[in-house]
Amino acid sequence: MNQQRIHFLDFSRSVAILMMLQGHFISMTLESYPTFMAEVRLHGSSGNVWFSIWGFFRGLTAPLFFSISGAVFTYLLHKEWQKGAAPYYQLKRVKKGLRRALSLVLMGYALQMNLKYFKYYIAGHFNPHFLGFHILQCIGVGLFALLLVSGLLSQIRKHSWILYLLFGGLIFGLTPLIRLQPGYLPEGAHPLIQNMIQGPETGFSIFPWIGFVFLGAGFGHYLSIHGTGFKNKNVYRYLIWMGLFFYLIGWVMTFIYNGDFTHFHYKYLWAFDRAFFVALLLIFFTYISGFERFRPRLFMAVGQETFVIYVLHAILLYGAIIGYSLRSFLENKLSALEAIFGAILFLAFFIGLVQVLEPIRHFFRNFRTFFIPNGRPSKP
Numbered sequence: 001m002n003q004q005r006i007h008f009l010d011f012s013r014s015v016a017i018l019m020m021l022q023g024h025f026i027s028m029t030l031e032s033y034p035t036f037m038a039e040v041r042l043h044g045s046s047g048n049v050w051f052s053i054w055g056f057f058r059g060l061t062a063p064l065f066f067s068i069s070g071a072v073f074t075y076l077l078h079k080e081w082q083k084g085a086a087p088y089y090q091l092k093r094v095k096k097g098l099r100r101a102l103s104l105v106l107m108g109y110a111l112q113m114n115l116k117y118f119k120y121y122i123a124g125h126f127n128p129h130f131l132g133f134h135i136l137q138c139i140g141v142g143l144f145a146l147l148l149v150s151g152l153l154s155q156i157r158k159h160s161w162i163l164y165l166l167f168g169g170l171i172f173g174l175t176p177l178i179r180l181q182p183g184y185l186p187e188g189a190h191p192l193i194q195n196m197i198q199g200p201e202t203g204f205s206i207f208p209w210i211g212f213v214f215l216g217a218g219f220g221h222y223l224s225i226h227g228t229g230f231k232n233k234n235v236y237r238y239l240i241w242m243g244l245f246f247y248l249i250g251w252v253m254t255f256i257y258n259g260d261f262t263h264f265h266y267k268y269l270w271a272f273d274r275a276f277f278v279a280l281l282l283i284f285f286t287y288i289s290g291f292e293r294f295r296p297r298l299f300m301a302v303g304q305e306t307f308v309i310y311v312l313h314a315i316l317l318y319g320a321i322i323g324y325s326l327r328s329f330l331e332n333k334l335s336a337l338e339a340i341f342g343a344i345l346f347l348a349f350f351i352g353l354v355q356v357l358e359p360i361r362h363f364f365r366n367f368r369t370f371f372i373p374n375g376r377p378s379k380p
Contacts, residue, residue, distance in 0.1 A: 008228060009072055011289035012282065013303035016064045017310070021350060022343040023058040024317055028327060029334040029342055044266075050336075062135060062204070063212045063274040064281060069139050070146060070216025071223070073097055074164070077150060078224040088154045094147060101143035108136030111314050116323035131192045132201035136310070141196065141206060142213035149214075161221040165242065168214030172246070172275070173253050175208040176268040208271035215275055218242065219282070230290025236283055243279030246272045301354045308357065309350050 027033055036046040036055075046052055077093045088094060112130045113121070120126075149167060153160045178185060178198055185198040195201045219242065226234040250272020254265040266273075288294050302309070311320075319325030334342060 007289045007295055007300070008230075008286055009068070010300045010303035011295060012064070012068050012285045013072075013306050014299055015281075015285065015303075016061060016068060017302060017306045018347055019057065019061040020065065021309070021313055021347055023061055024313065025343040025346045026054070026339045027058070028317060029330045029332065030336065030339040031332050031334055032336070033332060060274060060277055060281065062209070063271070063278050065135070066139060066142065066209060066212035067216035067219070067278050067282070070142065070164075070213035071220035072216075073100075073143060073146065074150070074217040074220030075224050076220075078160075078221050082224065088151050094151075097143055097147050101140040101147070104136045104140030104143070107311065108134055108140065111136070111311065111320040113321055114319070114323045115321060128191065128201055131195055132203055133195035133199070133205070134203035137196075138204035138206060138209050139213065142210035145206075145210055146213055146217055150217075161218040161225070164214045164218035164221060165245070168211040168218065168275075169246065169249055169272075171206075171211035171214065172208045172250070172269065172271040175211075175271065176253075176257055176264075178205070178207045179268050211271055212275070212278070215242070215246070215278070228286075230287045235286055239279045239283045239286070243276040246275035246279070250275075298351060298355065302351060305354050305357055309354070312353070313350065 032051075036048060036051050039046045040055070046055065073093075077091070077097065080091050080093045081088065109130065112132055112134075114127070117127065149164070150160070153163055181198065184191075184194045184200065186193065191199055191201065193199075196206055198205060198207075219238070222238050223235065226232065226238075228235065250265065250269050251261070253269055253272070254261055257268075258264055314320040315322060315325070317326055319327060330342070
């Protein structure tokens with residue numbers, strides 16, 4: 001993996017995780033947030049220009065996260081695959097991808113547990129929220145799907161990037177068919193399965209969200225063939241073409257469904273528009289990450305610890321696992337200025353935390369080695 005590619009990926013991931021942190025903190029603490037969101041649901045706009053701008057960029061955070069996840073994984077997968085050393089199912093990246101996907105799904109459900117109610121769990125009583133399907137589970141399932149599709153495309157690897165994009169577009173395009181169905185889907189299935197598609201605790205449905213994983217996969221595969229770097233014009237051409245493709249297809253799909261360009265499109269086919277703006281963000285990140293002054297070490301390190309940051313923020317902000325959090329004290333209680341200042345402190349905390357993670361890991365590695373030399377328990 002070349003150095004430029006590392007810069008681009010870490011820069012993009014750093015921006016995405018910081019956008020997520022401030023977005024979650026402000027939406028949880030801002031006193032006027034419920035009022036603004038009620039206006040958005042009723043009239044399509046909050047009536048506040050600053051909130052609307054903030055909400056627009058916040059709405060790009062998750063699509064960017066999903067897309068980068070797909071791009072990173074697919075780039076590394078195809079780079080190893082291009083060496084031709086082993087069949088697809090024997091590639092190290094495939095095995096690592098399966099472990100990664102499983103760990104994301106399991107951690108996603110673990111974060112939905114609450115130790116305050118452990119005695120009820122033992123008695124067999126689970127809160128339905130435990131079966132919710134949220135971002136970690138959805139990315140994990142997206143990686144599983146990506147591994148399956150990549151295996152099926154093993155005979156046409158050279159043009160897989162086109163098929164990845166088409167598959168992502170298909171998922172976006174099928175979303176209205178799911179959303180317009182009454183009730184939970186699949187009908188009669190266990191809530192654990194329903195929540196993946198359309199259920200009582202669906203946070204991130206696979207329709208349309210894993211479409212962004214495939215969008216990123218197309219980009220990652222293209223990079224593995226044509227190279228990376230902010231001076232590579234092919235990268236910019238691809239992103240421009242990709243963004244326009246999804247944007248135009250979204251409006252064509254609206255016409256095919258019912259021609260309601262003011263309501264139906266923005267309610268059911270918004271993923272096509274988000275794909276366009278994700279492409280624009282990736283163009284900007286690819287270019288700006290080529291300049292060292294925009295890559296301070298502290299900022300770039302954040303992009304290498306997104307999983308740890310996400311888990312810790314879920315615990316601190318929402319009380320995942322432990323049941324106690326900032327939410328108990330700050331939910332919808334801060335003015336706009338207080339929420340912004342709090343978000344800055346929240347970001348500063350995690351940026352500072354990243355600096356001590358490696359020393360902590362080093363300490364525990366040495367601690368383990370002292371008692372278990374060479375990875376094996378020492379004999380008495």
